[in-house]
Amino acid sequence: MYKFMKFGAIATGIVLIATMPVFAHQSTPALLSACKNRAATAYGVSPRRISVKFEGHRVDGTHAVNFTYTTRKVIYTGQCSFNARGNRIVKFVKNRPYSRVDEGAL
8 A cells, every 4th residue: 555655646746747847838938928029019119129038937826027128228127927827917017227338328
């Protein structure tokens, strides 16, 4: 009986570990695309001008995606926070822009 329970626990652990990356991989492109489009709309530029990076799952279950939009003189950054299901942006933050050149050149 004990050997059967031990084998079952190990098998369950292997299945969970094997399926976790698949879930993250399938949903990550959708999150990146949604954040990229939202940031592009906010800055009035093409989504091609926005760089995005998936930052992971938070303890509260939400997902974080950071974005960057760079011009010749200024860098804009921010973050999209998605609900636990990853199907809706629940918070959109635009950080203060910072200069790529001397402050006097702006």
